[in-house]
Amino acid sequence: MKKGLLIAAALLVSTVAHSFFIYYQSQGGYIAGTNDGLSQMVPFKHFLYETFHKGNLVYAEDFGFGGGIITQLAYYYATSVVFWLTVAAVSLFDVLGLITPDLELWLQLTLVVSIIRLAVVLLLATYAYRLFHVRTFHAFVGAVLYGVSVMYIRHVTFWEFFADAFLWVPLLVIGLERIIRLGRADFFIVISALMLVNNFYFAYINLVFVFVYVVFRQFIHFPEDRLRRRQQWLLYSGSGVLALLLSAFAFIPATYGFLQNERPSLEHEIDLVRFDNILYDSRLFIIPAVFILFALYRPLYRQTAFRLFAAMSLLFTALHFSPHVGSFFNGFSAPQYRWEYLASFTIGGAAAVGLSHWRFERNAFLTAAIGTIVFYLLFGLFGNVTWPVGLVIFGLMLVTVASLWWKPLLAPYIILASCLIVFNGYTKLVLHDQAIVKTNESFVNSSDYDSAEQRELLALVQDDAAPLERLDWMVPLRNNTPIVQSFLGTSLYSSILNGNLLTLYWSDLEIDMGRESVSRYGTLGNRANLHHLLSSPYWMRHNNVASEAPYGFTLLAESDRYAVYESETRLPFVRTTTSTYRQDALKDASILTREQAMLTGVILEDGNEAPLPAQSLNFTMEATDAELEAETLRVTMDDGGIDLIPDVPATATGDLYVSFNIRKLEGDGFFIKLGGYRTTRKPEASIYRTDLTSMTLRTPMSERIPLRLPEGTYALENVTVEWEDYATLTNVLQETNQRPDIPVTWDGPDLDFTIEDAEPGTYAVLPVPFERGWRASVNGEARDVLPANYAFSAIQLDQGRNEVELTYRPPFFRITTAMTLLGLVLFISYLIYVRRKEHPFT
Known part of the structure; x- marks a missing residue:
């Protein structure tokens, strides 16, 4: 295939692979999961574009309470090569007046970027496979099996930046083969450095792949190999050091951001094995029939390249069933299955080599064909596959097997067609129908995300507020509402956050967010003191919870659904x-x-004074539809619990702070209602729970405080009630006003x-x-x-x-800058050295 034809084929296949999403977007839909896609991916891209264009490359005051861009957003897009190329293109069209770079544009661009990215993945993988004496067309077919895989489009839909990982694997293999065959490490150094800059998380996964690949290549040799093992390891080590030096300016701050993040360790046991129907309906990894057939076809193992790719493929396939491996690839945290694209790459390589070196041997083929059919029958019968999906996949398998028997020249085209059918079927049945069917223009402009009614009140607040004053408001469950709606807020949702802020919310001040969850903070618990301390004099909620406004806040404006309250007093920034x-x-x-x-x-x-303790109150407890014995509360009906009756004067004003430790003994999730306030706790098995049981909830002054829970048995301990009459706040305000x-x-x-x-x-x-x-x-x-x-x-x-x-x-700005400059000097010196020798180290 000529280069022009190959590029055209890659673009055509990529476009056809996205055909359902092209149709969906033409009907007003967007390619973004309703959760992380709309809450993180698209808002972060829009946010970073706007931040960069303000000239803020390292810090943003409107990222939650403020945060470093590299330390907290390098995991997403801050240092992403693909994103920066997209920013360059968008900036050009923006300058020319051809586009408006708003949130909707970034929603639409996901499809365009995905089509281009996948085409590039196909080209890179094709080149990588050709290094193993594979014909270009067959290498392209293998590349399609790699790129047009369910994990690629799953990543694009839910966590779009994950899909960038597909670009690096073929580039790394090309770099490694240049070391082994030519003794040249220049390409591998550049690619490794860019990969470390691009995303530290997937760099870790890809470097594990590099290690596995290098180990296999120690035992599987090709005639082109020039370097001995010892020389290879010297170049691998030196290349790694140079790549780390070159990438230090971004990689080290990003890694530091990950390390200072707070996330509870996983408490429950990880299963030993997890079954997944990888032949029919896995959401992560569907093995093509051609690989099953080739893996069972013994004559192909005469080919060195096939042994290499098949052995790695079988290893990765076996590891796919281990949650412990999922935990390993997720930094020894909760198992996550994001690494299986490595298996897709090696499977694509095995298929490319198998097609290019196909020789029909009747007995071996019959054995392989029967074995393939048996595998599909077993997985189909015992895997709970729906009949329509099962029949289509089984039929595609039969056609693939038959083509390699009767028409081997037709087989690559059947494999391509089968791959595109499975890809689009997965896109429609799994991603669209089960996940993003509501991700459309109507939803994005609704009250569940970003409505015009909300925007009108926000505009009023922004006109009224001083430059650094914040508004406590977020659409329920969407902590990145301040980013979506462009205002200074009090909430944020990101996998990497300032660990100090997380511990502030979880334990230091026990600020309840309305629900328990890791990787986010949000709202100030309706606590007036915190609103003053954190320059947040505005509070906006749905009308039905407006009675929970912080003490001293008065109505500023309201609409049909929402109300905005403002503090009558301010503390200075x-x-x-x-x-x-x-x-x-x-x-x-x-x-x-x-x-x-x-x-x-x-x-x-290193402070030196002791503060006065807050006013603690005596109280009694009365059970309602519940039984309280010592520290065990048995709630016999939903919305049962206890009433707290504090001993306060009838004329008392202010708020009550109720603190307690609570855990549901059955281990499932539950809600907590205190007065008119409602929050939730996650099941103990959830990987997103904070594993904290201590809570402090503010409630307006009342003679009786109802604490309500779902039916169940609870450990309820250390209940205390304190009275905040706001005398302290009033005195501080008076002192401040005199300055x-x-x-x-x-x-x-x-x-x-x-x-x-x-x-x-x-x-x-x-x-x-x-x-x-x-x-x-x-x-x-x-x-x-x-x-x-x-x-x-x-x-x-x-x-x-x-x-x-x-x-x-x-962080470490001077040191990392010096490291990167040193890396540049050493790399340039290496380039000068290798230009003088045709085959260094050989």
């Missing part, structure tokens, strides 16, 4: 204090005590403010998340940025006037 409290001394203090300490001073690792305003400028990585007449021992306290990478100067002199109030920042000031400047750079 930058507060100053001379009172410091030691964080360790507050370990046994109540949550409300910690809140009040944050108001009256600042909590530091001059502190103008603040915060633009991405730069934050500046000036404080006049600071007393000795004064600290400036900011609601800016503490993160490695912040540097401060006070009156031109370097000053440490201190972790304060568990997750935020403080700076010690000088007496008198203080001009404060904060600047953010990615």
Whole structure:
């Protein structure tokens, strides 16, 4: 095949593979899972494009409470090669006035990028397979088996950036073969460095593949191999070091972001084996019939290349059934099945070699054909396959087997057609019908995602708010609503987050989010103190829960469905204090005590004062449709539980903070209602639970507080009730109002403010998340940025006037920049060296 014909074929096959999604998008649909697709993938692409065009390449103040772009978004798109190429193209069309780069455009671009990406994958895999003495057309067929696989389109639909992983495997194989055959590591170094920059998570998976491939190549040799084993390992090691140096500027901060993230360890046992019907209806990995036939056809094992690819394919197929392997590829966390594209690549290679070296031998073929049919019968009968799917897959298998018997020249075309049929059938029946049937223009513009009614109220708030003031609002279950609707919010959903913020929510302040889940934070638990401390004077909810507005908030505006409340008072963005409290001394203090300490001073690792404890109340408990014995609560009907009756004066105002430890003994998920507030806890088997049982919920003052639960048996321990009369907040507001305003400028990585007449021992306290990478100067002199109030920042000031400047750079910026520059020098030196020798190291 000529190059032009090969490129055209790759684009044609890729387009046909996406034919159902092309039709779906023409009808107003979008290729994005209703959960992560709409909540993360598309919003993050739009967000990063807008952030980059503002000139913010390393930090964004509107990423939740603020966060480093590389440390928290490199897992997604921040350093993705494909995304940066897309940004370049979109920017060009934007400058020419041909497009509007809004959220809808990024929804539509998923299809275009996927078609182009898959075509490139086919071309790269074809080139890789040709290195093993495979005809171009047969290599292309093998590439289709690799790229046009169910995992590719599954990734595109749910976690679009996952699909980029398909690009690197053939490139790595090309680089490895250049080392083994030519003694040249230049290509492998460049590809490895780009892969490490692109995505550290899939770099880990791909490097495992590199190790497996290299080990197999130690025992399976080709006539072209020039390097001895020892020389190969020297080049592998040196290449790895150079690639790490070149990628250090992005790879190290991204890895640091992953390591400082907080995620509970998996508590329940991992199954030894997990059955998956890989011949018919697996959602992850469907083996083509041609590979089953070839794997059973003994004459093909005379080919060295077939032995290489078949052996790796059989290994990866066996590993697919092990959840422990899924855990290994997911960083020894909960099993995730994202690595099976490695098996698709080796299967494609085996098929390409088998087609190119096909020689019909009757007895061997009959044995292989019968064995293939038996496998399909067994998996079909015992795999709970639906009849329509089973008949189609079984029929395609029979046609494939028959073609290799009667018309071998026709077999590649049948394999291509079968692959496209399975791909589009999976797209329609699994991805569309079961997952994204509602992902369309109507849903995206609905109240479940981003409605015009919500936008109108948001516009009103943004007109009213000061530049750094936040709004506590998110569409239920969508913590990235602030990114979607472009406002400063209090919620975020990402697999990699600032670990300090997560522990703040989970344990330091026990801020309930309305549901239990990892990888996200959201809302401030309707707690007025936190709204003041974190510059969040606006609160928006559905009308039916408006009664839960934080204390002191009054109605600002409302629509048919929603209401916006505003705090009548404000604390400044930058507060100053001379009172410091030691964080360790507050370990046994109540949550409300910690809140009040944050108001009256600042909590530091080396504070020196003790805060006054919050007002604890006596109370009694009465069971309703439940039985309470010691610390065991048996709820006999849904919405049963206990009533808490606090001992407070009849004229008391303010809020009550109710704290308790709770766990459902049956282990399933459950809801909790306290007064008018409702939250949920996940089943103990869920991989997304926080594994924390301690809770603190705020509720408006009441003589009787109903705590309601579903039917079941609960361990209910350490119940306490505290009274927040907001005297502390009122006093702090009065003191603050007597001080001059502190103008603040915060633009991405730069934050500046000036404080006049600071007393000795004064600290400036900011609601800016503490993160490695912040540097401060006070009156031109370097000053440490201190972790304060568990997750935020403080700076010690000088007496008198203080001009404060904060600047953010990615963690280890100077070291990683030096490493990358050193890597460039060494790599250029290596290129100069190898140009002088035709075959270095051989």
